[in-house]
Amino acid sequence: MSAPLARQRILARLRAAPPQDIPAPTLPLAPMPASDEIRLDQFRRGIEAFHAEVIDARQRTWQTVLAEVCAAKRIGTLMLPPADLADLNPWPGGPRLSRFDRPIEMHKAELFDAIDAGLTIADGAIADTGTLIQADPRRMPRTLSLVPPIHICLLDPRCIYPSLQGALAATPWKQAMPSNLIFISGPSKTADIQQTMAYGAHGPRELIVLLTAGT
């Protein structure tokens, strides 16, 4: 159904053009910051500058901190990923828990209209830009970090790469890209009206990162 000759004709025109030989650039890898803590600090400052909230839950259980966040933000319904965090049970006074365990077609009405917050686990983060990584849509459905007005994300601070380059070098993405790799730096925002920043454009208006030493 594609205009059948278009491909051949475009490629033929490009091939008829004068050739050029320009080598691939060498891209030196930035040195790795000394320690996990330095990377965490950089990540934290970066993502906070993008208006995300970072809560260190390493000294307590993340479940306690999650309960506090839910209470403070008046979260009435919290959606969990399909299978992860299997031992998270409803707690007294806590939100109704719902699981994203069927295809989105069966969740759409709930997801768009009834869920206050989505809970996900990050597959890592990038220090120098303050960015969370979601790299497995099977475990973390794409829309769970996008559609609910609040996104709560658990991050193990030992998985923070120094830079995007560092992440590309350390992950198997080059051999096998996930169907959707998502980088998140803060809640959704726009400055489209008179350059005034407003949060909660189409995605979450709040992003809360809980640092945990394992889930």
Added chain:
Amino acid sequence: MNAPTPIRFHANVRGVLANPVLRASFRGAMDFLMARRAAQFPAADAFEALRAQGEQIRQHSLARLPELLETLEANLQRNGIQVHWAETPLQACRLIIDLATRAGGDLVVKGKSMVSEEIELNHALEAAGIGALESDMGEYIVQLAGEKPSHIIMPAIHKTKEDIARLFADKVPGVDYTDSVDELIQIGRRVLRDKFRDTRVGLSGVNIAVAETGTLCLVENEGNGRMCTTVPDVHIAITGIEKVVARLEHVPPLLTLLTRSATGQAATTYFNWISGPRRAGELDGPREVHLVLLDNGRSGAYADIRLRATLQCIRCGACMNHCPVYARIGGHAYGTTYPGPIGQIVSPHMLGLEATQDLVTASSLCGACGEVCPVKIPIPDLLLQLRQQSQGNAAAPLLPGAGRGRKALQSISYQLFAWLYARPALYRLFSFVATRLRAFTPARQGVWTGSRAPLRPAARSLHERMKSRAGESCA
């Protein structure tokens, strides 16, 4: 689409220059964007090193363009993404209409895509009975107002919040006037959220396509891009053939140059790497992903090694933000999809030099665009070159419409000037007469005095004054 007659640039410019509100909007917005960008590149040498990388990555990719496009196609197909090629805007629109029709969609919800503006997709869809809804806040505002984007990054930059408040109160059912930016954004959010949920076809642009992995990268802040590419059953992406890079590691330098140059951010809220539709075991994502690769004159620019540099562009908009002409006249006056310096160098190969003959002259050649361009496109040099082609003076004009910018009076004046200046005796006679008759210089001098003081010869020519000084001694 192809404007057969020249764009009425001069008339447009007169209109905007007389509008103080519009001028203040642009001045304010440009100052804001320039300051934001400057804050992201504090160290000049680090910026230069990054720019050199960006330039080399883009040039390297372009040098291998046909091969990379084939690799990209093969890898996208392996990932389950269907690839379509279009030589012209018309072909691209037909492809997209077909895809949307097959998906059973009567509405296409769109993320920001300048290429879709370039092919005037919304009109084509509407003519085919399919609605098109812009979902980027700026694009949504512009569409609601029945206008076109005036900036490639901030489409509604020409509007004040009061303009938008009135627009929403008029056009969005059940909305009262409010000029609170937060409330206005929430209104847009509410309207569009239902559409994301219920629409079957989503459309987006592409910022970078990675050949080796078959990946489409999208940069955005709002989340509408992720909505359009994730929630509907079918995602159609459209991009120009120049956007491809060879390898994954070529992405980081371009990405950081793009987000810092465009809006002065170290990163955008979302960076979305799409390498296929929903796979087995995944619970969301589109069932089909398509990529439309558009030529529309790009292979014509590619044929000329110098003009090929225009294809290095990563569409950051920095050249517009720093252009003294753009800052004064805004985006609409150019009459083209891509305004500002980048528009001045890409529109000729898309629309031909006849339609764009005035655009290539709309520059003081101050060089600001070339200095800020994150991939080092020599925009002022290209403008000069396009001017020569437009005048029919280039050795090998390649673009359609070459020579059409030549105006008889202008070219006679320059010939006369050249002839006179090559003959010293005649020149001296001419300047003697001109200086002696200066009292008779007409006050109205055609176009020149439309906005400038009349030209009047000096009382004595420089030659005469130098001669009289030659007798003086230096005391």
